[in-house]
Amino acid sequence: MKNFNSPSLALISSLCFVFVMILFSSCEDQVSSTYTYRTMVPVYLQMSDFRTNEALIEPGKQLENPGKIYIYGDFLLINEPQKGIHILDNSNPSSPESLNFIKIPGNVDLAVNSNMLYADNYLDLLVFDISNPRAIKQVQRVEDVFQNMYTDASSGTFMTLKDTILTAESNFMRGWWGGNIFWNRGGMLSFSNDAASSGGGESYGQGGSMARFTLMNAHLYAVDDYSLRVFDVQNKELPKFLSTIDLGWGIETIFPFQNKLFIGSNTGMHIYDATEPSSPTMMSVYQHVTACDPVVVNENHAFVTLRSGVNCRFGVDELQVLDITNLYEPKLLKSYEMLNPHGLGLAGDMLYLAEGKHGLKSFNVADVLAIDENQLEFLKSLKSVDIIPGPKSLIVIGPDGVCQFDYSNPNRLVQLSCINVKNPVVV
Amino acid sequence: MKFIFCVLIQILVMSQFAFGQKAVGSYFHHIEVGITSGRLNNSPRLDYTLQSLHGIQLDAHNKLGFFVGLDSYPKQVLMPLGFGWRNTLSPNRRNSLSFGLDIGYGSSWLDRKELEGNFEKWNEGGFMVSPIIGIARKSKNGALAYTWNLGFKKQFASTFEGVRGTGVGGVDGIRPGYDSIFEERYVFNSLILRWGILF
Numbered sequence: 094m095k096n097f098n099s100p101s102l103a104l105i106s107s108l109c110f111v112f113v114m115i116l117f118s119s120c121e122d123q124v125s126s127t128y129t130y131r132t133m134v135p136v137y138l139q140m141s142d143f144r145t146n147e148a149l150i151e152p153g154k155q156l157e158n159p160g161k162i163y164i165y166g167d168f169l170l171i172n173e174p175q176k177g178i179h180i181l182d183n184s185n186p187s188s189p190e191s192l193n194f195i196k197i198p199g200n201v202d203l204a205v206n207s208n209m210l211y212a213d214n215y216l217d218l219l220v221f222d223i224s225n226p227r228a229i230k231q232v233q234r235v236e237d238v239f240q241n242m243y244t245d246a247s248s249g250t251f252m253t254l255k256d257t258i259l260t261a262e263s264n265f266m267r268g269w270w271g272g273n274i275f276w277n278r279g280g281m282l283s284f285s286n287d288a289a290s291s292g293g294g295e296s297y298g299q300g301g302s303m304a305r306f307t308l309m310n311a312h313l314y315a316v317d318d319y320s321l322r323v324f325d326v327q328n329k330e331l332p333k334f335l336s337t338i339d340l341g342w343g344i345e346t347i348f349p350f351q352n353k354l355f356i357g358s359n360t361g362m363h364i365y366d367a368t369e370p371s372s373p374t375m376m377s378v379y380q381h382v383t384a385c386d387p388v389v390v391n392e393n394h395a396f397v398t399l400r401s402g403v404n405c406r407f408g409v410d411e412l413q414v415l416d417i418t419n420l421y422e423p424k425l426l427k428s429y430e431m432l433n434p435h436g437l438g439l440a441g442d443m444l445y446l447a448e449g450k451h452g453l454k455s456f457n458v459a460d461v462l463a464i465d466e467n468q469l470e471f472l473k474s475l476k477s478v479d480i481i482p483g484p485k486s487l488i489v490i491g492p493d494g495v496c497q498f499d500y501s502n503p504n505r506l507v508q509l510s511c512i513n514v515k516n517p518v519v520v
Numbered sequence: 521m522k523f524i525f526c527v528l529i530q531i532l533v534m535s536q537f538a539f540g541q542k543a544v545g546s547y548f549h550h551i552e553v554g555i556t557s558g559r560l561n562n563s564p565r566l567d568y569t570l571q572s573l574h575g576i577q578l579d580a581h582n583k584l585g586f587f588v589g590l591d592s593y594p595k596q597v598l599m600p601l602g603f604g605w606r607n608t609l610s611p612n613r614r615n616s617l618s619f620g621l622d623i624g625y626g627s628s629w630l631d632r633k634e635l636e637g638n639f640e641k642w643n644e645g646g647f648m649v650s651p652i653i654g655i656a657r658k659s660k661n662g663a664l665a666y667t668w669n670l671g672f673k674k675q676f677a678s679t680f681e682g683v684r685g686t687g688v689g690g691v692d693g694i695r696p697g698y699d700s701i702f703e704e705r706y707v708f709n710s711l712i713l714r715w716g717i718l719f
Contacts, residue, residue, distance in 0.1 A: 122560040123707040130700035258693035265561050266704060269594045
């Protein structure tokens with residue numbers, strides 16, 4: 094033992110003690126499994142709960158998950174699906190300023206007519222005076238206009254879908270039922286029985302009725318999944334519900350142009366003649382495979398994007414150009430292969446096309462048969478899902494936020510500003 | 521630059537001469553292979569471990585070095601990297617009790633991320649610590665020693681399986697960009713038995 098030196102001995106003794114303690118404590122592995130998933134949960138609500146008070150006007154706040162964007166003069170109105178509407182002062186597109194937020198549960202879309210903002214609140218249509226966007230007032234509530242949401246009209250009960258995060262936890266390793274390097278490394282991929290389910294952080298997403306609004310000739314047109322609803326807004330403070338027109342399945346967007354309504358659905362494009370604004374009549378339906386995004390139109394042509402994706406079964410990734418000189422018989426002129434086209438924006442002869450995660454493309458579409466030869470820019474770093482050509486700027490909605498570009502020179506977009514969002518869209 | 525290069529060459533040459541001499545500052549290499557065992561899901565678990573420790577002799581008793589290895593666990597193989605300390609109780613005797621401690625990070629660098637459509641699967645490593653006790657027996661000429669070590673290893677690790685969401689905004693409470701995510705976090709507590717050569 095004469096080889097021992099005292100500091101080493103003390104160290105070794107301590108180490109031995111720790112070692113023995115650890116060795117004999119346990120060699121049981123510790124596992125904590127968490128399965129977190131997002132699902133839509135049906136929630137039953139009473140409409141009367143939302144009618145007792147006027148919509149709250151809150152100070153401006155950060156965008157979480159922007160929906161429809163509406164340009165009104167120097168202001169941007171950005172819908173937060175199921176939550177309300179942000180009002181932003183966009184007099185300087187390089188520095189938009191968040192003014193306030195109108196809290197409207199169940200809100201999906203909006204439209205503005207002569208300082209009157211129309212917004213859905215589950216089954217009702219609300220009207221706000223926004224002549225002074227810094228002092229917004231609710232002036233009207235038109236009740237029960239989206240009655241299709243009622244599950245029990247007599248009791249005022251309706252159903253909406255709540256985007257919810259659920260979590261299950263376990264202390265077992267999934268898919269491992271004993272074994273070692275020599276045998277049984279696999280196993281069933283099922284979750285163990287002790288998983289406990291509990292509601293986690295939750296927020297509303299895009300569930301329930303998906304209204305889409307547009308205004309034309311003093312009439313408000315709202316489409317939901319199945320139908321077109323027509324309101325007379327000649328008395329702008331008091332919208333008058335006129336009628337419902339059944340459209341079919343999977344209605345997504347509505348685009349007004351020269352007394353016509355172009356309604357994009359999952360299965361095709363409906364064209365309605367709204368020369369008589371109170372009773373639009375169907376002119377034609379152009380059927381395509383499965384589209385997921387809207388239509389933009391000029392005098393002679395309609396531009397439609399079709400894309401493949403989770404909700405776009407059998408889809409292809411194409412830009413289609415239709416000849417609509419005869420609105421009763423739209424004809425496909427040409428299809429152009431794209432990467433994963435989402436929204437479109439048309440400004441004169443310039444077509445801006447959101448390619449999802451692949452970027453943003455711009456084309457000169459003066460010659461609709463040679464669009465692919467007239468691509469102006471392909472900004473691969475600019476992920477985008479929708480585009481709105483505004484009077485002051487080109488508004489691009491991307492996964493990370495809402496960005497504005499100077500597009501006075503169509504050959505080169507110049508970024509002016511970006512509003513970041515809390516919950517980015519996934520593309 | 522030339523000076524640093526010359527110093528490095530000198531250290532390398534000196535360390536080669538010092539192999540058999542076990543002089544202070546000499547280079548050593550301890551290579552080990554073994555098995556690890558633990559209990560998981562109320563069942564016994566048996567896996568393999570490989571380790572290669574390189575370092576210098578600090579004094580007659582102590583060695584310090586850097587190790588790299590390979591440890592198998594259920595669902596993943598980790599590559600531990602870190603610092604190892606070895607203490608020989610009786611360096612002048614042919615058979616001696618020895619102690620050691622390895623501290624480092626078990627890297628999942630060897631496991632590639634799996635991608636299939638919207639489905640993703642990947643592993644992540646974590647901190648590891650491993651005290652050992654054993655016997656070192658010198659060869660007849662003293663140039664190398666054979667070691668038998670018994671030890672304990674604590675290794676943190678995790679696996680993830682996610683389904684990416686598309687076209688919808690994120691919500692609070694789930695990792696951004698995912699519609700569902702399954703994550704398992706482990707603390708593997710293993711008894712290890714390793715046989716090795718020290719030279």
